[in-house]
Amino acid sequence: MIPWNDRFSDRMAHVRASEIRELLKLLDQPDILSFAGGIPDPALFPVEAIQAVCAEVLAGAGAQALQYSVSEGLPSLRRWIAARMSADGAPCDEGNIIITAGSQQALDLIGKLFLSEGDLVLAMRPTYMGALGAFNAYEPRYGDLADDGQAGGRLAYVVPDFANPTGRTLSRAEREGLLDRAAAQDLVIVEDAAYRDLRFEGTGEPSLLALDIARTGSIEAARTLYCGTFSKTLSPALRIGWVCAPRPVIDKLVLLKQGCDLHVSTLNQMIVERVIAEGFDAHLERLRGHYRARAAAMQAALTQHMPPGVTWTRPQGGMFVWVQLPEGLDGAELLAASLAQERVAFVPGAPFFAVEPQANTLRLSYSLPAPEVIDEGVRRLARMIAARMTGSNISRAAAGRSV
Amino acid sequence: MIPWNDRFSDRMAHVRASEIRELLKLLDQPDILSFAGGIPDPALFPVEAIQAVCAEVLAGAGAQALQYSVSEGLPSLRRWIAARMSADGAPCDEGNIIITAGSQQALDLIGKLFLSEGDLVLAMRPTYMGALGAFNAYEPRYGDLADDGQAGGRLAYVVPDFANPTGRTLSRAEREGLLDRAAAQDLVIVEDAAYRDLRFEGTGEPSLLALDIARTGSIEAARTLYCGTFSKTLSPALRIGWVCAPRPVIDKLVLLKQGCDLHVSTLNQMIVERVIAEGFDAHLERLRGHYRARAAAMQAALTQHMPPGVTWTRPQGGMFVWVQLPEGLDGAELLAASLAQERVAFVPGAPFFAVEPQANTLRLSYSLPAPEVIDEGVRRLARMIAARMTGSNISRAAAGRSV
Numbered sequence: 001m002i003p004w005n006d007r008f009s010d011r012m013a014h015v016r017a018s019e020i021r022e023l024l025k026l027l028d029q030p031d032i033l034s035f036a037g038g039i040p041d042p043a044l045f046p047v048e049a050i051q052a053v054c055a056e057v058l059a060g061a062g063a064q065a066l067q068y069s070v071s072e073g074l075p076s077l078r079r080w081i082a083a084r085m086s087a088d089g090a091p092c093d094e095g096n097i098i099i100t101a102g103s104q105q106a107l108d109l110i111g112k113l114f115l116s117e118g119d120l121v122l123a124m125r126p127t128y129m130g131a132l133g134a135f136n137a138y139e140p141r142y143g144d145l146a147d148d149g150q151a152g153g154r155l156a157y158v159v160p161d162f163a164n165p166t167g168r169t170l171s172r173a174e175r176e177g178l179l180d181r182a183a184a185q186d187l188v189i190v191e192d193a194a195y196r197d198l199r200f201e202g203t204g205e206p207s208l209l210a211l212d213i214a215r216t217g218s219i220e221a222a223r224t225l226y227c228g229t230f231s232k233t234l235s236p237a238l239r240i241g242w243v244c245a246p247r248p249v250i251d252k253l254v255l256l257k258q259g260c261d262l263h264v265s266t267l268n269q270m271i272v273e274r275v276i277a278e279g280f281d282a283h284l285e286r287l288r289g290h291y292r293a294r295a296a297a298m299q300a301a302l303t304q305h306m307p308p309g310v311t312w313t314r315p316q317g318g319m320f321v322w323v324q325l326p327e328g329l330d331g332a333e334l335l336a337a338s339l340a341q342e343r344v345a346f347v348p349g350a351p352f353f354a355v356e357p358q359a360n361t362l363r364l365s366y367s368l369p370a371p372e373v374i375d376e377g378v379r380r381l382a383r384m385i386a387a388r389m390t391g392s393n394i395s396r397a398a399a400g401r402s403v
Numbered sequence: 404m405i406p407w408n409d410r411f412s413d414r415m416a417h418v419r420a421s422e423i424r425e426l427l428k429l430l431d432q433p434d435i436l437s438f439a440g441g442i443p444d445p446a447l448f449p450v451e452a453i454q455a456v457c458a459e460v461l462a463g464a465g466a467q468a469l470q471y472s473v474s475e476g477l478p479s480l481r482r483w484i485a486a487r488m489s490a491d492g493a494p495c496d497e498g499n500i501i502i503t504a505g506s507q508q509a510l511d512l513i514g515k516l517f518l519s520e521g522d523l524v525l526a527m528r529p530t531y532m533g534a535l536g537a538f539n540a541y542e543p544r545y546g547d548l549a550d551d552g553q554a555g556g557r558l559a560y561v562v563p564d565f566a567n568p569t570g571r572t573l574s575r576a577e578r579e580g581l582l583d584r585a586a587a588q589d590l591v592i593v594e595d596a597a598y599r600d601l602r603f604e605g606t607g608e609p610s611l612l613a614l615d616i617a618r619t620g621s622i623e624a625a626r627t628l629y630c631g632t633f634s635k636t637l638s639p640a641l642r643i644g645w646v647c648a649p650r651p652v653i654d655k656l657v658l659l660k661q662g663c664d665l666h667v668s669t670l671n672q673m674i675v676e677r678v679i680a681e682g683f684d685a686h687l688e689r690l691r692g693h694y695r696a697r698a699a700a701m702q703a704a705l706t707q708h709m710p711p712g713v714t715w716t717r718p719q720g721g722m723f724v725w726v727q728l729p730e731g732l733d734g735a736e737l738l739a740a741s742l743a744q745e746r747v748a749f750v751p752g753a754p755f756f757a758v759e760p761q762a763n764t765l766r767l768s769y770s771l772p773a774p775e776v777i778d779e780g781v782r783r784l785a786r787m788i789a790a791r792m793t794g795s796n797i798s799r800a801a802a803g804r805s806v
Contacts, residue, residue, distance in 0.1 A: 063446070063450070265671055
């Protein structure tokens with residue numbers, strides 16, 4: 001057998017297995033109450049609409065739908081997205097849009113375009129681990145975006161709305177501050193807007209790209225690369241996302257996209273294009289109502305069941321709550337025990353940190369379980385946490401006695 | 404405006420626009436007779452079968468078809484492919500298969516896994532330019548696979564059956580010779596089998612992977628990575644390809660795939676899986692009959708119209724004929740003139756060379772035009788070439804006189 005590990009490229013030292021991936025396999029076990037996967041509720045997929053447009057596309061334009069297409073994506077879909085971005089405060093046209101295989105590919109292509117070995121990427125603590133997974137192959141270093149003193153950064157990666165994993169949203173002042181810093185330190189901002197359409201409460205802030213354009217006067221003068229996706233709003237499986245950015249950046253991303261996989265499925269682009277034409281906003285309202293109810297159930301359950309000393313975020317959109325446990329508890333250890341004893345799954349927080357992980361954290365997703373399941377799952381989880389808090393008090397007390 | 408060119412990564416110095424991409428845009432002009440695009444005839448797409456299974460999948464398993472799925476691809480599709488690879492002489496199981504977004508992504512992921520800056524990739528002269536497009540981002544050097552003396556190679560990239568762009572197929576002796584050399588020089592072989600299913604004449608040779616396994620006893624001991632695709636046989640737009648390789652390689656490719664774009668469209672995998680279950684071999688027979696007739700028309704037209712001094716290949720499968728013009732003629736110049744004067748498109752040969760390009764070459768694809776269009780297009784092309792040969796004789800004669 002070939003000693004394969006000796007054959008792999010230098011960059012593979014930076015590419016590691018993701019814990020989320022291993023966790024997703026647990027979802028197949030029917031008795032698990034899962035807060036793990038940050039995936040949309042399939043009950044919300046517009047299956048009938050997709051079925052109808054799919055039949056229509058294949059009947060009316062089957063040859064085109066099944067043929068190669070251009071690497072930048074279908075012009076009509078890019079125009080629709082550009083119009084939507086413009087309506088959201090970021091005036092642009094189709095030349096500012098490339099269609100990608102979900103926003104995950106947007107992150108990969110951006111990493112490929114901007115990162116040489118050793119370049120500094122600034123990210124929130126914690127941040128989306130999939131972004132780290134995309135960037136790692138380009139061998140960057142990471143720094144804390146909250147540390148203003150950290151200079152020399154190349155990319156600033158941020159999820160400003162209902163972040164994965166925290167559910168937090170940047171205030172207007174935080175957004176303006178980030179843009180100030182980016183201009184002062186010559187950072188390129190990667191705005192991951194995966195959850196932006198899922199605000200179910202309160203009023204939103206302009207996107208970083210919109211604020212950037214408001215300052216500079218044009219998307220062509222902006223330094224923000226906006227990554228959008230239909231994965232959270234229509235269907236993840238269709239793998240349709242986009243980047244909205246200045247043209248010189250889009251042109252290079254198109255070249256890279258061509259080398260990576262030529263183009264996104266033509267059929268899937270045509271499906272999305274027709275489904276969104278039939279009333280995307282009404283569909284979004286339905287999603288928001290659904291996640292609003294789930295988020296409320298999660299907040300109620302946490303408030304009711306969690307012992308004092310445990311804190312959590314209260315998101316106004318998206319899918320995630322971030323839980324802070326007392327010092328000394330470990331999310332990974334808790335997960336192992338929770339799966340074994342209580343059959344409750346979640347994601348431990350440590351892997352979401354690019355630097356200085358905090359082990360006493362975890363991410364709960366409320367997107368999938370029904371409200372009563374949320375209550376039961378949180379009840380069980382709280383029971384385990386409470387036992388550990390008592391247990392650790394007892395063992396500390398015991399240790400104190402034995403000394 | 405940001406001086407973007409100063410911001411891009413070092414690897415972007417290696418990423419250039421592809422001439423094929425610019426050429427594909429010409430296909431939209433209805434009066435062009437095109438031998439340019441190496442794309443399947445859309446008349447051969449099983450539109451009705453795809454329509455039927457698509458409706459069936461969405462009706463019966465819509466939630467699954469539209470949801471995230473695992474990065475390695477659907478187990479049932481991977482089992483089908485493993486069984487087919489096994490029947491083609493390469494015993495393996497689903498653990499040896501990863502589903503990719505076409506074989507283009509297979510090449511990108513393999514480049515990412517194996518190539519560090521400056522590594523030597525050996526390729527045929529000429530070779531598939533899309534492979535160079537995938538590898539370039541990983542900053543390799545290139546060498547000539549036909550030059551046995553060139554040592555120190557990391558990957559040997561080869562299209563053994565009906566190669567793009569030449570239409571040539573490696574003989575059994577050439578295959579064994581390549582495996583001998585790979586073992587002696589410790590090369591990893593990348594076998595691009597994009598056209599392997601499209602043999603319309605003669606009997607085939609075993610794949611390099613099959614011969615490798617025959618020597619080593621098991622796919623786990625092999626050094627060949629086989630890249631397959633449904634793009635040429637079912638539909639390019641669905642973006643479904645695969646790699647068949649030893650498990651340690653597949654495991655790393657899965658990690659990289661996850662970072663790149665999570666997974667291939669679940670819906671599209673389910674469509675392909677059901678369409679191929681309904682009689683893939685009968686479908687392939689139909690394709691072969693079609694391309695056999697087109698290839699015959701191309702050979703007849705070339706024989707009838709081309710002036711002496713022009714030579715070409717005679718493929719037994721696939722989509723391409725490679726034309727060698729007399730010394731001094733230039734495929735790129737011929738294309739410009741041909742588009743302007745004769746409205747015939749093809750791909751000049753030079754871009755297909757990783758090293759030492761030969762300008763007096765061109766690639767003709769017979770996959771799209773009907774037989775009578777092939778005849779007319781070749782007639783026009785031959786007329787231009789003949790005029791240039793006479794012209795260059797005349798000018799040489801004239802030059803002779805003027806000296």
